[in-house]
Amino acid sequence: MNPYVLIILLSSLGLGTTLTFASSHWLLAWMGLEINTLAIIPLMAQQHHPRAVEATTKYFLTQATAAAMILFAATTNAWIMGEWDINSLSHPLASTLIIMALALKIGLAPVHFWLPEVLQGLNLTTGLILSTWQKLAPFALIIQVAPMINPYLLSSLGLLSALIGGWGGLNQIQLRKILAYSSIAHMGWMMIVLQFAPQLTLLALGTYIFMTATAFLSFKMSLATEINTLSSAWAKTPTLMATTALALLSLGGLPPLTGFMPKWLILQELSKQELPLTATVMALAALLSLYFYLRLCYAMALTISPVTINSMMPWRSSGTQSTLILALFTVVTLGLLPITPAILALTT
Numbered sequence: 363m364n365p366y367v368l369i370i371l372l373s374s375l376g377l378g379t380t381l382t383f384a385s386s387h388w389l390l391a392w393m394g395l396e397i398n399t400l401a402i403i404p405l406m407a408q409q410h411h412p413r414a415v416e417a418t419t420k421y422f423l424t425q426a427t428a429a430a431m432i433l434f435a436a437t438t439n440a441w442i443m444g445e446w447d448i449n450s451l452s453h454p455l456a457s458t459l460i461i462m463a464l465a466l467k468i469g470l471a472p473v474h475f476w477l478p479e480v481l482q483g484l485n486l487t488t489g490l491i492l493s494t495w496q497k498l499a500p501f502a503l504i505i506q507v508a509p510m511i512n513p514y515l516l517s518s519l520g521l522l523s524a525l526i527g528g529w530g531g532l533n534q535i536q537l538r539k540i541l542a543y544s545s546i547a548h549m550g551w552m553m554i555v556l557q558f559a560p561q562l563t564l565l566a567l568g569t570y571i572f573m574t575a576t577a578f579l580s581f582k583m584s585l586a587t588e589i590n591t592l593s594s595a596w597a598k599t600p601t602l603m604a605t606t607a608l609a610l611l612s613l614g615g616l617p618p619l620t621g622f623m624p625k626w627l628i629l630q631e632l633s634k635q636e637l638p639l640t641a642t643v644m645a646l647a648a649l650l651s652l653y654f655y656l657r658l659c660y661a662m663a664l665t666i667s668p669v670t671i672n673s674m675m676p677w678r679s680s681g682t683q684s685t686l687i688l689a690l691f692t693v694v695t696l697g698l699l700p701i702t703p704a705i706l707a708l709t710t
Contacts, residue, residue: 374398378397378499386448388432417480431462464504470522501567525650526543528649529650530546596662612696629641
């Protein structure tokens with residue numbers, strides 16, 4: 363892609379997200395979301411491959427549907443209540459439509475079906491943008507409207523997403539689909555605690571972005587798109603595979619890695635709110651996700667020689683990609699747990 367076009371598209375991504383962050387009017391927020399969608403579509407279709415074009419079409423139709431729902435809900439609220447302000451979403455029909463539209467935007471269950479298929483058709487760099495940056499603007503709106511949403515609806519979305527995200531990734535062999543179901547599960551953890559402690563939602567979103575970026579960049583560095591590819595990658599880049607395995611365990615929420623922090627704090631908050639059953643279901647859902655992370659670690663670390671490998675060995679050519687960003691993300695992914703008290707002091 364022409365570098366000038368790329369700069370314009372990336373700037374538009376930043377502009378759309380910033381516009382949604384700064385807006386207090388539904389029309390401006392909708393405009394920011396639309397700029398975001400239109401800016402990422404050329405990045406998704408730049409491969410000129412039928413699979414990429416299919417994924418781009420699915421993404422466009424899904425996001426257009428969600429944007430139309432947001433506009434319809436905002437118009438309904440303005441018609442009934444006379445208010446266009448984001449914080450004045452007081453009609454139950456409008457608030458329910460808005461939260462379902464934003465759930466469709468970020469891929470929450472039960473409106474998650476587009477996310478694995480779209481992510482599978484993209485390259486790892488565009489998939490990284492879709493899994494991290496594209497969730498910021500809808501989440502800003504979700505956090506603003508959460509006090510006006512039925513708490514049972516938020517809890518249902520969170521529980522369903524955590525369970526379906528864990529269940530859906532169990533039988534996958536494509537790494538991008540596994541990361542898509544991982545995204546759905548993590549979004550569920552963020553939604554379940556949103557009504558009680560929004561700062562924990564922001565903390566979980568921040569740690570998720572760092573951990574997912576580490577996983578995507580690691581797979582991009584090792585040119586891996588399937589589990590079978592990982593089994594032969596250890597011999598080529600053993601250090602990278604060791605840190606990738608730790609990053610995946612961090613995504614699963616194992617101590618003493620960073621990913622344990624948001625899950626621990628969210629379960630603690632649910633217990634404080636006297637919701638032991640919800641906390642138990644969420645903890646069991648985390649075990650489902652942990653299974654497929656451990657499956658990836660097994661493929662990377664426990665299938666090296668002299669075990670017979672079913673995939674062809676890749677050429678051991680020297681990489682030309684920059685590793686600085688990956689190194690920074692890896693450090694954050696693996697080592698933030700000891701400074702949890704400092705992070706909590708800053709967020710509360």
